[in-house]
Amino acid sequence: MAVEYRIIGADGREYGPATLVELSEWIDDGRVGHGTMIWRSDDQRWLRATERSELRWDLPAPPELGQTEVPPTVQVIYPAGFGVRFAAYSIDWVITFTMSRLLLWPWDKEITDATKLTSQYADMFWKDPASLPMPTETLPPMLTIMASLIAIAAMSLTYYVGFNGRYGRTPGKFLLGLKIINQDGSDLNYRQAFARYAAELLSVMSFGYGYLRIMLTPTHEALHDLVAKTRVIHLPPQTDEDFES
Numbered sequence: 001m002a003v004e005y006r007i008i009g010a011d012g013r014e015y016g017p018a019t020l021v022e023l024s025e026w027i028d029d030g031r032v033g034h035g036t037m038i039w040r041s042d043d044q045r046w047l048r049a050t051e052r053s054e055l056r057w058d059l060p061a062p063p064e065l066g067q068t069e070v071p072p073t074v075q076v077i078y079p080a081g082f083g084v085r086f087a088a089y090s091i092d093w094v095i096t097f098t099m100s101r102l103l104l105w106p107w108d109k110e111i112t113d114a115t116k117l118t119s120q121y122a123d124m125f126w127k128d129p130a131s132l133p134m135p136t137e138t139l140p141p142m143l144t145i146m147a148s149l150i151a152i153a154a155m156s157l158t159y160y161v162g163f164n165g166r167y168g169r170t171p172g173k174f175l176l177g178l179k180i181i182n183q184d185g186s187d188l189n190y191r192q193a194f195a196r197y198a199a200e201l202l203s204v205m206s207f208g209y210g211y212l213r214i215m216l217t218p219t220h221e222a223l224h225d226l227v228a229k230t231r232v233i234h235l236p237p238q239t240d241e242d243f244e245s
Contacts, residue, residue: 004041006218007032008079012185012231014219017041024058034059037078039218046079046218078234079221080178082214085232091172096159100152111148114141160197165190173232183229196228 005023006016009031016039018026026032027049036049049055104111118141124131132138163170168188169179180188180196188196203210203223210223225231 006039008037008046008219012181012233013183020054023055027055027058027060032059044218079219080232080234081220082211084176084178084234085214085220085222088170088172088176088178091175092159092170095171096156099159100155103151103155104148107144107148110144114144117141118145157194157197161190161193164188164196165193177235178232179235180230180232183231188230192228192230196224196230199224199227202227 002019004017005020006014006018007023007026009015015031023032023038032038032049034048034050037046038049038052038055039046040052049059117138121132121138121141160170164180165188167174168181173179180193182188182192200210200222201224206223213226214220214222219231221231
C-alpha cells in the first residue's frame with residue numbers, strides 16, 4: 001500500500017492525502033516549508049517537514065540567520081492529542097464538580113433526602129406500582145432533584161461557554177497550554193462556543209466514539225469538533241496567552 005501524506009496548511013486546515021511526488025510539488029509551489037507539520041500513514045505521526053528525511057532534498061535552503069521563512073502572521077498549528085485533552089478535561093471536571101458542590105451546599109440535606117425518597121419510590125414502582133404514595137407526596141422530592149440538575153447544567157453551560165467564548169479555552173486547557181480555534185484558525189465567539197458545547201452531546205450519545213476519534217484521526221478531532229468546525233491546538237510557549245482582557 002502506497003504511503004500517504006497529509007499536511008497542516010498555514011491556514012490551520014488539513015490537506016491531503018497526497019503522494020510523495022505531490023508533496024514535492026507542494027514544496028515547489030511554496031505550500032510546504034521547513035516548519036510545516038506533515039503526517040505520514042506508515043508511522044501515524046505529525047512531524048515538521050525538516051524531520052522527514054525523504055524531503056531533505058526537496059526543501060529550499062534554510063533561511064539565513066536573522067531572517068524568517070514564514071511571515072509572522074502565519075500560525076503553525078499543532079493539534080492536541082487525546083492524553084493532554086483528557087488531562088485538561090479532568091482539571092475542568094474537578095473545578096466544575098467543586099463549584100457545583102458549593103452552589104448546592106445550602107440545600108445539601110434536602111437534595112440528599114430527596115434522592116433517598118426517589119430511590120425508594122422507584123423500588124416500589126418496580127415491585128408494586130399500586131403501593132406508591134399519592135403524587136402530592138412523590139412529586140416534591142422529584143422536583144428538588146430536577147431543580148438541582150438544572151442548576152448544575154446552568155453552571156456547566158456558563159463555565160464552558162463563558163471561558164471558551166471569551167478566551168478560547170477553559171482553565172484546564174489554559175494550564176496545559178491548549179486552545180480551541182475554528183478550522184480557519186480564527187478565535188471562537190460565544191455563539192460558536194455554545195454550538196460546540198451543544199455538539200458535545202453527540203460525543204456522549206455515541207458511547208464514547210466521539211471522544212475516541214481524537215486518537216483515530218490525524219488532526220485529533222472529536223466528533224463535536226467535527227460538527228462545530230473547531231479544533232484543539234497546542235499554543236507555542238513563547239506566545240502563550242493568559243486570562244487578561
